[in-house]
Amino acid sequence: MVSFAVLGCGRISDVHLKAIEKSQNAKLVAVCDILEEKAKEKGLAYGVPYYVDLEEMLKKQKPDVVVIGTPSGMHGEHTIMCANYGANILCEKPIEVTKEKIDNMIAVCKEKKVLLGGIFQRRMYSAAIEAKKAVSEGKIGDLILCDGYFKYHRSQKYYNSDDWRGTWALDGGGALMNQCIHGIDILLMVCGDIESVTARCSTLARDIEVEDTAVALVKYKNGAVGVIEGTTALSDGFDTVFQIHGKQGNISFGDGCFYSWDVKGQTAPEILDSLGGKNCGWQNSYNGHTFLVDDMAHCVMEGKAPYIPGEEARKAVDVILAIYKSSKYNKEIKVYD
Ligand SMILES: NC(=O)c1ccc[n+]([C@@H]2O[C@H](COP(=O)([O-])OP(=O)(O)OC[C@H]3O[C@@H](n4cnc5c(N)ncnc54)[C@H](O)[C@@H]3O)[C@@H](O)[C@H]2O)c1
Numbered sequence: 185m186v187s188f189a190v191l192g193c194g195r196i197s198d199v200h201l202k203a204i205e206k207s208q209n210a211k212l213v214a215v216c217d218i219l220e221e222k223a224k225e226k227g228l229a230y231g232v233p234y235y236v237d238l239e240e241m242l243k244k245q246k247p248d249v250v251v252i253g254t255p256s257g258m259h260g261e262h263t264i265m266c267a268n269y270g271a272n273i274l275c276e277k278p279i280e281v282t283k284e285k286i287d288n289m290i291a292v293c294k295e296k297k298v299l300l301g302g303i304f305q306r307r308m309y310s311a312a313i314e315a316k317k318a319v320s321e322g323k324i325g326d327l328i329l330c331d332g333y334f335k336y337h338r339s340q341k342y343y344n345s346d347d348w349r350g351t352w353a354l355d356g357g358g359a360l361m362n363q364c365i366h367g368i369d370i371l372l373m374v375c376g377d378i379e380s381v382t383a384r385c386s387t388l389a390r391d392i393e394v395e396d397t398a399v400a401l402v403k404y405k406n407g408a409v410g411v412i413e414g415t416t417a418l419s420d421g422f423d424t425v426f427q428i429h430g431k432q433g434n435i436s437f438g439d440g441c442f443y444s445w446d447v448k449g450q451t452a453p454e455i456l457d458s459l460g461g462k463n464c465g466w467q468n469s470y471n472g473h474t475f476l477v478d479d480m481a482h483c484v485m486e487g488k489a490p491y492i493p494g495e496e497a498r499k500a501v502d503v504i505l506a507i508y509k510s511s512k513y514n515k516e517i518k519v520y521d
Contacts, residue, residue, distance in 0.1 A: 192253035193217035203473035209481035242269035257354035260285035281356025301490030302497020305472025324430030327408035334364035338416035350392030358394030364414030389417035
């Protein structure tokens with residue numbers, strides 16, 4: 185069994201804790217949160233020691249892996265602390281919020297010879313997997329248009345609920361960096377790398393310093409173009425929508441279903457094991473997180489690279505940072521100069 189500790193006992197932590205519980209190869213040894221009541225609650229609930237100081241937990245428990253679920257702009261410092269104590273890291277999205285901090289955490293993990301894996305659990309959704317397979321096998325031909333529409337609701341109360349939400353320093357941005365990053369990651373996974381973006385980011389409905397709404401025109405490295413629309417300013421009830429159009433076919437899907445599967449000679453694949461059916465219902469079954477926890481346990485045992493290495497987890501952040509820059513300077517920005 186590979187020993188796991190959870191850092192950050194906030195909203196996402198139960199998903200981490202349950203994923204560790206569900207994995208056949210992982211064993212929870214400790215939890216940590218800077219707020220004692222939160223650490224204590226999870227420690228008692230899961231029957232493990234709790235800590236309020238990361239360094240103390242690392243020294244005493246020597247976990248093989250730390251799952252990081254602290255505010256996004258703290259992931260870098262916490263990763264480096266873990267790496268310095270020889271712990272491997274499974275880090276929540278976004279892996280960090282600036283290029284410099286991501287460069288640094290990747291470099292330190294390499295130097296300390298520890299693994300750095302990112303979390304994007306929606307990569308494990310069957311619709312995304314089947315879409316990627318069809319595109320990479322050339323089933324819809326060369327790509328023409330690859331669009332992602334990520335329309336969410338987050339209330340002002342949500343943004344007011346913690347000091348770090350909706351801030352540049354710790355959330356790293358707004359709708360794109362916190363919520364839409366999952367969809368942007370899937371666009372990259374299915375359609376390939378993005379070369380440049382031309383964008384407009386706005387704060388239209390929430391009292392926050394970052395964007396609640398953004399639109400970007402994107403150019404993929406393979407020549408396809410597309411749009412990304414992301415917002416947290418709408419009322420609830422809109423699904424994530426991907427529309428991928430190639431020279432020989434079209435695929436449209438959401439988090440839990442296909443809207444259309446226009447692939448010559450094929451009917452839409454069954455995706456019943458994804459989110460509980462074809463009805464697009466959101467049912468968080470912890471499957472994605474469990475897969476990534478289990479994968480990390482195998483990586484530690486077998487010395488292989490994580491399913492989503494740090495270098496891969498950073499790609500969506502790099503695209504989002506380019507979108508912010510494009511909007512700020514009102515011009516097309518290359519994701520990688
Ligand atoms: N994969 C997903 O779908 C998903 C969903 C939600 C959140 N997240 C990510 O998880 C992270 C946390 O989000 P959340 O909603 O759980 O936030 P949260 O504010 O509810 O929890 C963060 C916790 O970290 C603790 N913390 C802060 N500084 C600390 C420190 N120095 N040492 C130890 N603990 C510290 C806080 O006290 C808090 O309990 C974010 O990066 C977020 O983007 C991912």
